[in-house]
Amino acid sequence: MRYKSSTQNGDRIFKRRLVRFISIMIFGLITINILLYYYSLNDQYIEQIERNNSILVEQISVSYEIIIKNIKNSVYAISMYDNELKFFTLNYNGSIDHKMQILEVINKILMLNEYIHSVYLYNPEYDHVFDTYSNNILSYDKFYDRAVFEISDNRMFLCLEPREVNTEKDQKRLISIGSKVPFINGLKSGILIVNIDADKLYDGILRKYGVDKNIKFYAYNSSGDIIIYKSEMLQGYKTLEDKNKEYENRILFSKIFKSKLDSTAEYYSKDLKWTFVLESQIVRSDSFKNRVYIVINYSMMLVIVCLTVLTIIINFSVKPLKQIIANYWEKMFRDFMEGNMSVVNDVRNEYISEKLHINEGKYVVMLIECSKSEIGSNNLPGYIENIVNLKIGNETSMNIKAKVAGMDEDIIGVIASFQKSVENKLCFDYILELSGNILENIRNNRNNRNNRNNNDDPGNPVYIGVSEVKTDFGYIPEAYKEALKALKHKIGLNTRILPFNRIKPADISFKDHISFLQNQLINNILALNMEKSMHLLDRYFKLVENDGFCYEDTEIIKTLEELKNTVLESSNLPQRFTSNIIGYDFSGLYSLDEIKSKMSDFVRDMIDEMMRRKKESESGNSIEEKIFRCLEERYAMEDFNLNILADNLKISRGYVGKIIKETTGKNFTDYINYKRIMLAKNILNNTDKTIEEISRAVGFRYSYYFIKIFKEIEGITPGQYRSYILQQFRK
Incomplete structure (x- = not known):
């Protein structure tokens, strides 16, 4: 990634783009304001009416569901469990008495619900149809509604959608519910059909909820056929496709300037698989001229507000603009430190002097690993910057400058620069002194907070990785990597300030010596030799303390875990005896003294446990x-x-x-x-x-x-x- 534009050019380009963006935004808002005026007039009154319509159509639909479901359950119960009906159907002999008795029984079904229009009972053996509407027994060939029996012939239960039926007296729209009924000792099955008067149900439910006559209510099925309706309201439409043709030529402007607004509410019934629709018109109280006047006023007010906002942004955006540009350069700083970019010569001097605010000379990188909880603030970079500036502000002889930025959530990067004439040793000693000053400030801050809160929280340890002194600006990414590597050697260096120059290269003889001591230690632990084991452990940690900083913390912890696991496996103790010992965990420890203390406790516990087991075994009292x-x-x-x-x-x-x-x-x-x-x-x-x-x-x-x-x-x-x-x- 390469950065070539200067600060001034960047500021001018940003302002031009800002003005262009706001101008386009003003034009777009005015256009949208005119086109969507319909929504600006859709006030609380209209919204309330639409909400009421949604609630109303749901209530009507639920009433349909409840009434049809209750009748359906009654039909099924009568056909399966009504003993009186079963008696006459199973023992039917075609006599006049039996006919009259069956007709009397099915007439009782009419009393179940006020919306039941008629009941049919078909006897296939005698080809008789018992009809409550004509109150007669007809032969199947002369019956006016044979279609319903043909549909239900192979079904145990059925519920048909509303359909047109021509009776002997008039034409009706019926919702038919049917069920099989056993006839003549159960050898054959008849069919019981209960018909609901769809028009009467329609009028009764709408009257119950006080629906206005001008409101259109209808329902359509999954195929789009309109099945529940009033003929005069839908003007003869039979399908939803025909109904929707009424709205094909309507456009947005007609909705904006019409005096009546159409409102449609729908509800889908999962039980019936019908969609119920309620359509109404909302009459506006304002005139056409009034609406045009409001459109113009709204547009003018919007223009004035946008121009005012534009003026404020242009005249008072210096601080936010600087913050945006500062964030931009800080991102550039992080990329440069991590080696993700290079700075070309034409912006080198500007970047060093104006953006990093450091000298052209010698450089040292510090990485401070510190959690936000340690300082009691979320602005960790700002806190560190204040400490650094306070320290270097008191030092005038070396003309030190520093740049501070957050590299990660808990890692702060500092580039300290010195003049070329300053010796490397003086530069490094000053950085160590600055690091000690940062640690002391953080420690004092924590102690003050503990005193205020009346607690003794030790807090999390703070570590500072320090690179070697670099004599060229281009080596700063390398210095960053050195400081980062130093943060990975907390155990070996065994201090809070971690200079990279103390890290030695790995030595094969050191690793062999460590391996030899581990084997000796394991043998003596298993031999229950406490004194020799503790002596070997002291030698082990002495070696780590003197030469262990050639290995990273993760490698040292891994070695200790392997040593612990080898001892546990070799001891052959049952798991119940090592459950309290196996809990020793070295991860998260970076103090060599703490690790040594925990390892010593582990060795003592292992030897004590194995000695106790041995004594029990010898005495026979285990x-x-x-x-x-x-x-x-x-x-x-x-x-x-x-x-x-x-x-x-x-x-x-x-x-x-x-x-x-x-x-x-x-x-x-x-x-x-x-x-x-x-x-x-x-x-x-x-x-x-x-x-x-x-x-x-x-x-x-x-x-x-x-x-x-x-x-x-x-x-x-x-x-x-x-x-x-x-x-x-x-x-």
Whole structure:
């Protein structure tokens, strides 16, 4: 990435672009204001009406759902469970009495809901149709609504959309709900159809909610066919496509200047799979001239406001403009430090003197690793910059200058520059002094906050990586990498100020010596030699302290973790004895003294635990031996269980079970059953005792349970086992 434009050119270009952008914005806003005037007049009154319409159409739709669903459930219940209807249909013989009785029964269905128009019952055996609308029994061929039976012929239940039906008296729009009904001893099925008067339901629901006559309400199905409507309102439209042709020639300007606004609200019923629509017109109270006048006024006000804003931005944008440009140069500073860009000669001097505000001479890079919580502020770069400026402001002999910027969330970069005449040693010593001053300021700040809050929070450690002195501006990225590398050697350098020049190259003999000491340490730990182990540990950390700074922190921590894991694996201690030891964690520690203390504690704990285990084993008083000795003595007792064992040894029930599981691979119950069955096999081999006697002798209260457990373990019953042993003995 290359930067060639000067500051002045950058400022002028930015201002021109800003003026051009705002001019385009003003023109666009005026245009949008005129075109979208419709929305500016869509005031709270209109919005409230539209919200009310949405609520109303939902209420109407839910009423449709509830009424149809209730009737549907009633039809299904009657066809399946109505004993009176079943009696006459199953025993139907075609007599006049039976006909009249069935007709009387289905007439009762009309009383279920006020919107039920008629009920049909079709008897396929006699080809009779019972019709409540004509109150008669008709033959199938002469019935006026045979279509509904043809549709429902192969269905157990059905619910049809509204349809036109020509009765003997008039033409009706019906919603038909049907169900199969058993006839003549259940050998054949008739069909029960209950018809809802769609027009009566339409009028009744709209009247219930007080819907105005001028409001259009209709519903269409998934195919787009309009199925619920009033003929005079939809002007003969039968599909949604025909209905939508009414709006094809409407454009935005007609909506803006019309005195009536169209409002449409929809609700989709998941149960019925219909979409209900409510259309109304909202009459505006203002005149055409009034609306034009408001459009002009709004546009003029918008122009005035935009011109005022433009003037304010141009005249008072010096500070924000400077901030934008400062952020731009700070991004450039980070890219340059990290080596992601190069500065060409034509902007070199300007970048050094005007932007970085440093000298042309010698350079040192400092990287300060510090969390925001340490200073109690989010402006970590500003805090560090104040400390640096205060320090170098008091030093006039070397004419020091510095540039501070945030490199990462918790890392602050500082480029300190000196005149060429200043010796390298003086430059470096001054940077170490400056680093110490920064650490002291942060420590004092934390102590003051602790005193105010009455606590003793030690806080997080602060580290400062320092590069070597560079004699050319182009070497600053290299200095940055040196300071960054120094931050990775906190353990080896064992100090808060981390100079790069103290890092030595890796030495193969050092690594071999470390490996030798580790092996000696492991052998002495396993040999339970505490004094020798602690001596080797001291030598190990002495070597790390003297030469360990050739390795990064992650490598040293990895070596310690490997040493810890090797000791744990070689000790052969059960996991329950090392659970408290295995918790030693060295990650996050950068103080060599803390790491040495934790490692010493680990070695002591390991040796103490292994010595304790050894003594227990030699004395025969280990916990395992006590548990299994007690098991051997009592496992054949009838009431022996885990609670008795734990109480006898004064050990927790869970701990006893865990030891048995780890030692035998079986839980307590399985192990006891195994021991009892082995004893039972011995008794079966050597005595003539009955199965009942043996089951009690080995600790089972019931013989059937003894037989069950014996078969689970051996695969055969105790009797079969005894027979098998006798056969082998005879052979």
